[in-house]
Amino acid sequence: MTSTSPLAIAEERIVLRDSVQGWRDAIEIVGGILVDEGNASREYVDAMIASVAGPNGTYIDLGAGIALAHARPENGVESTGLSVLHLDEPVLLADDPAHPITVFIALAAVDSSGHLDVMKNLARVLTDESLRQMLLNATTSADIVSALSPKE
Template identity: 45%
Template sequence: MLEEFLRPGAVLYEDNVEGWQQAVDEAAQPLLDAGTIRPEYVDAIKESIAKPGGTYMDLGSGVALAHARPEAGVVQTSLSALHVGQPFLLADDPDHPITTMFCLAAEDANKHLSLMQALATFLSSEANQERLAKVSSSQELESVLTAVEQ
């Protein structure tokens, strides 16, 4: 399911990032490179996370969803993923340690819903959550995200 939204090269692994801002930059870079988002979309994500009561999604189990409104710079619906070996704190909040960040770009409400449904289906599986937590390379992450057993 997720593989229809993931572009080649959109699945990344890093041992460590300097913080949530770098995680957003790294997670968004494949979408920038593919031309599915514009730089202002990344800025909108960061602004949303940084403001008090920011609109970001900590999905639990160390997973976060970085996104902004489509009009902020989405060109085409797409998804990327970054997994890190050492957790970073979303919005610098110790209550939100994150190891996997998805960057979601949806061009409209319908695409948004189908992408969110695919992601929710994937993350609702405890087996997928366990496999995701053990990832140690971009190849492993891609294998977990595109496994048929979702």
């Protein structure tokens, strides 16, 4: 059962919005989920925003309209976790026209490589054209759960 897999993402970790006021708003929303779920402190959300606003901050743009928002473990991570924000109307990361983002995935990680299984599953989904489209075209949380569900 994928719903009981430790890698499966729960619906309460997913938010869908038509639009947001800007990229900061987007990271507040997706980071806020990590705070609500106990993966990170408020400081972590601020660190993710500061990272994007800083030099080369748009490096969290993975391509294809998907961004992996994250900061360092020492910025307030409590436990490993993911959350997702899906936008109908893409927002410009760091207000840069080269970086329109439709899906924000926020990652809290306790160290630099302990989240291997989480990253492997994400890499598998995001490099698969059809699963990536399922994620980008999602209209419900269930669509996103389905796209991100671990496979055998």
